[in-house]
Amino acid sequence: MENKSETLRLFQSTPSKETTEVEEDASETQTSIGTWPPTVGSDMEFIVNCAFDGSSLGNKSFQYLWRNTIKWQFEFYKNSHNVGLRIHCNRRNKSRLWKCHVSIHRQILCPTPFRPPVDYKNYTFDADHPTEEFPNIASTLVLSEFAFHVIVKSVSGIPLKPTIDFSKPMENVLDACLLIEGKKVYVGKSHLAMFSPFFRSLFFSEFLERSLEEIPITGEDVKHEEFIQFLSFLYPFNASIDSSNVDFLLKYSDRFDVPFLMEKCEKWLISREEEEDKAHLMLLAERFHLSTLQNHCLMSLKTSDEIQKLSKSKDYVELSDSSKTALFNRMLEIMNEMSNTEAREREKDEESTYSEDSEPQRLKSSVWRARWLGVGNGGISDFSDEEEEEEENDEVIVVD
Structure with a gap:
């Protein structure tokens, strides 16, 4: 042992x-x-x-x-x-x-x-x-x-967490052998097939690998220790996602087609959005098609300064044009929201300058606005200084 x-x-x-x-x-x-x-x-x-x-x-x-x-x-x-x-x-x-x-x-x-x-x-x-x-x-x-x-x-009297040694076969439980970095990893065919279409095809389709006693999993991106951790999320070990494993868990979930683990990683990243680099989160969202994560990152950006700060991150240069366009569109939205907010505030300030008993002044202002907007002549009117002075001298009749 x-x-x-x-x-x-x-x-x-x-x-x-x-x-x-x-x-x-x-x-x-x-x-x-x-x-x-x-x-x-x-x-x-x-x-x-x-x-x-x-x-x-x-x-x-x-x-x-x-x-x-x-x-x-x-x-x-x-x-x-x-x-x-x-x-x-x-x-x-x-x-x-x-x-x-x-x-x-x-x-x-x-x-x-x-x-x-x-x-x-x-x-x-x-x-x-x-x-x-x-x-x-x-x-x-x-x-x-x-x-x-x-x-x-x-x-x-003490409930123990279940444990499995993936380095040894277990009759009727671990009935398939994978080779990862030259090391044997024993897994359950039916168990993995239940969570992953990739393993379902690998073990139960007509592929040549089905008949092999030891099935090699090739690729430099697959590491033995990481794969064992990946398996711990497919068995009831109550394994926890953290910053040390979320990147490779996303990678293995994508490669071996494990949707539930992909979603679990996405939710964890969203919960940590305030503590993580947003450019890195945008990059992960792009690589693994995590639309919910990308949308959350975009909507969490509230000012143009935050977007400019994000653009200086080392991960920003790796983003695709599509993701950069999404960030640019978000900046335009923020600028429009700010412009609309300022316009509403100016309008409130203008309205507050008119007192409740100054009806002639309000009528005069309404006439001025109507002329400026071109009401009655089909277009925007330009006022000269003389016309403004004449208007000021006009007598406004108030009908009771």
Whole structure:
């Protein structure tokens, strides 16, 4: 079984022994070392390599990691001239309905390589006993490095995320083998065919590839690790789209014809529109024919300055003439909207200059407007200064 490992490096001072539960929660966010999927099989397995200088270690230090839905906490503490370790499993869960059975093997790597026989000890974590303690794992006087090999044998009362190892066949489940960058990737024919017309044709049409035991997926743009992530969205892994994978997920969704994932990526990009470079979003919309995303980008541009800023982006030069025309038309719309708004404001200002009891003045203004618009003579009239003076001298008769 393949192992996953992570190194915890503790060279900085850490919270004192009097750290409260609230402070530990805050530390949890700051010192989290990340998450990764567990290895496949009935067991979950991982190796934690710990390296630190005991002299700089504070009274207490927490390191956190997640395995599937189980939260592990590694608490290092000073004990005279030695360093101790407490391993906490799911300790915030006070329910008495969960249990986690594990085997743990410890190996010292530095300063003196000590390789005892592979001897795993079994432990059971639950609400009554969520912690196992190893009081003297290293000295505070020297640089120390050691490894803990943890195998989760069984779990009850904690719902685990489903996991699949695409590197191994699974009878009646993973029944087709793809070759990507020379590496075997096992997939389910019927499952992929349900989401992708491309795979439906590949596996169930009369193509030559249908009869091959190993079907090569060619192209420099298809990477093994990216393809595995792509598959995780086609299986119920609750995988999440983020800025690190959205570009290649769009690429694979387009190449392998997976409409639902394409739509999911488009919605994620729209939700992040305020934080992403609009020129890059316009480029993605153009490449993958995402009309909703392009329309959202265009309508989110409210000023000509925003469009000018977009035009200075490095991705703008890669846009097609069609997309640039759409941006130009949007700028014209913005300018027309501004012009209409200014005209309405001027009209309101003019109307506000006339008082309610100045009816003769309003009538005079109406006459002037009618002449300017050419009412009665079929065209726009030009007024000379003399005509304006004569009009001002005209007596306006008000009929009660």
